[in-house]
Amino acid sequence: MTTAPPDGVPVSYRRVAAAQARRDLALVWARRGQALQPLLFAVMVASLFPLALGAEPGKLAPLAAGITWVCVLLSGLLGLEALYRSDAVDGSLEQMLLSPAPLALLVAVRIAVHWVTSAAPVVLAAPLLAEMLQLEARLLGVLMASLLLGTPLLSLIGAVVAALTVGAGRSGILLPLLAMPLYVPVLVFGAGSVAAAAQGLEHVGALMLLAGALAIGLVLGPLAAAAALRISHS
Amino acid sequence: MDATPAPLLVAQGLTYHRNQDRIFGPLDLRVDAGEAVLVRGGNGAGKTTLLRVLAGLLEATAGHATLLGRGVDADHLARHCAYLGHRPGHAPEIGCLAQLRHAAALHGVDADSDRLERALAAVGLAGYEDTAPRRMSAGQNKRLALARIALHPGRLWLMDEPYANLDLDGIALVDRMVGAHTGAGGGALLTTHGAYAAPPGRVRVLALDGSLA
Numbered sequence: 089m090t091t092a093p094p095d096g097v098p099v100s101y102r103r104v105a106a107a108q109a110r111r112d113l114a115l116v117w118a119r120r121g122q123a124l125q126p127l128l129f130a131v132m133v134a135s136l137f138p139l140a141l142g143a144e145p146g147k148l149a150p151l152a153a154g155i156t157w158v159c160v161l162l163s164g165l166l167g168l169e170a171l172y173r174s175d176a177v178d179g180s181l182e183q184m185l186l187s188p189a190p191l192a193l194l195v196a197v198r199i200a201v202h203w204v205t206s207a208a209p210v211v212l213a214a215p216l217l218a219e220m221l222q223l224e225a226r227l228l229g230v231l232m233a234s235l236l237l238g239t240p241l242l243s244l245i246g247a248v249v250a251a252l253t254v255g256a257g258r259s260g261i262l263l264p265l266l267a268m269p270l271y272v273p274v275l276v277f278g279a280g281s282v283a284a285a286a287q288g289l290e291h292v293g294a295l296m297l298l299a300g301a302l303a304i305g306l307v308l309g310p311l312a313a314a315a316a317l318r319i320s321h322s
Numbered sequence: 323m324d325a326t327p328a329p330l331l332v333a334q335g336l337t338y339h340r341n342q343d344r345i346f347g348p349l350d351l352r353v354d355a356g357e358a359v360l361v362r363g364g365n366g367a368g369k370t371t372l373l374r375v376l377a378g379l380l381e382a383t384a385g386h387a388t389l390l391g392r393g394v395d396a397d398h399l400a401r402h403c404a405y406l407g408h409r410p411g412h413a414p415e416i417g418c419l420a421q422l423r424h425a426a427a428l429h430g431v432d433a434d435s436d437r438l439e440r441a442l443a444a445v446g447l448a449g450y451e452d453t454a455p456r457r458m459s460a461g462q463n464k465r466l467a468l469a470r471i472a473l474h475p476g477r478l479w480l481m482d483e484p485y486a487n488l489d490l491d492g493i494a495l496v497d498r499m500v501g502a503h504t505g506a507g508g509g510a511l512l513t514t515h516g517a518y519a520a521p522p523g524r525v526r527v528l529a530l531d532g533s534l535a
Contacts, residue, residue, distance in 0.1 A: 115416060118415035178409055178412065179410055183411045183412075
């Protein structure tokens with residue numbers, strides 16, 4: 089049997105990706121209050137530590153990198169449930185599933201937009217948080233490098249977990265419970281690299297590991313999330 | 323005009339079980355080019371599930387379907403059939419024209435603003451180009467979804483309750499759209515529980531009874 093002649097135009101991946109990015113950005117803009125939540129959360133939590141623990145010089149410094157990392161990680165959990173929720177409710181997800189464009193491509197765009205609009209602002213605010221928490225200035229570079237490598241990884245892992253739970257209605261506590269064990273290694277290596285640098289130890293190794301994991305995640309994350317969406321949305 | 327209609331969609335022994343419960347089937351059905359098939363059945367008869375199986379959103383537990391002579395797989399389906407679900411299929415916050423532009427790109431259709439505006443006007447939404455669907459009524463949302471279907475390049479239309487929420491004018495619009503589509507050699511499978519569906523052209527009725535086995 090011969091294959092049926094494809095009618096319709098072949099789908100240009102670049103055009104689909106651009107259209108999806110435009111639409112996702114427009115949605116984020118329409119829901120900008122929600123998009124700002126992670127940033128607000130991170131700033132609020134970080135600013136409570138000096139108030140709770142006292143702000144004597146040097147008291148917070150040893151904890152600064154760890155606290156910043158925890159703030160960033162938890163703030164990332166906030167927006168995670170919304171990643172596919174509204175699309176599943178209004179039926180847009182069905183249309184994405186039925187598009188001839190690869191679902192992984194659409195999901196990759198979604199994750200990228202999510203990172204740029206929710207995680208990147210927190211990373212940009214990290215120097216401010218670190219200053220509030222008295223981080224030594226020489227460590228700021230390592231902290232920023234670890235965040236820049238670590239937060240995309242968190243977004244990718246989170247996208248897979250959120251895709252798995254999208255069929256479960258309002259998953260509430262399920263999503264953080266599933267994501268947390270997968271987040272821990274990122275936190276350990278991310279905060280660990282700064283801790284190592286603080287003690288004058290070798291810290292590039294941990295950053296290399298994060299970079300390696302990110303490289304794997306960039307390839308496998310969208311594929312895994314797309315497969316998870318197909319399973320959980322049936 | 324081709325005298326012998328070619329089968330667009332053929333399904334044999336199609337059955338779907340959720341957990342242990344049979345939702346519908348085993349069901350044999352066929353949609354030819356140039357005809358509309360109305361799937362009739364009461365609430366819970368499995369009409370929506372049947373459409374979702376045919377669209378490839380659910381996997382049949384038994385039986386198989388071929389679309390344009392080829393076994394159904396996700397990619398093949400996506401290129402040849404347009405799906406109108408009972409959910410709108412568009413985000414409530416983005417303007418109508420932008421929604422259509424995105425949907426067209428998603429289906430690989432290269433549509434300029436002119437064509438999109440005409441598609442909106444054809445469903446009676448002229449003047450709503452920048453209006454967000456959440457500011458529109460349920461019927462107007464359905465009309466926007468219909469505009470999306472009209473832009474889809476697929477030969478087969480799968481429409482789940484296309485008449486729901488529509489006024490008399492809207493019902494006539496759906497009939498007109500389906501008639502034009504089948505007239506141009508397309509096929510359509512519509513679910514409905516009402517009796518007001520009367521698209522022009524060749525129409526067959528498939529009764530899906532919801533009685534338990």
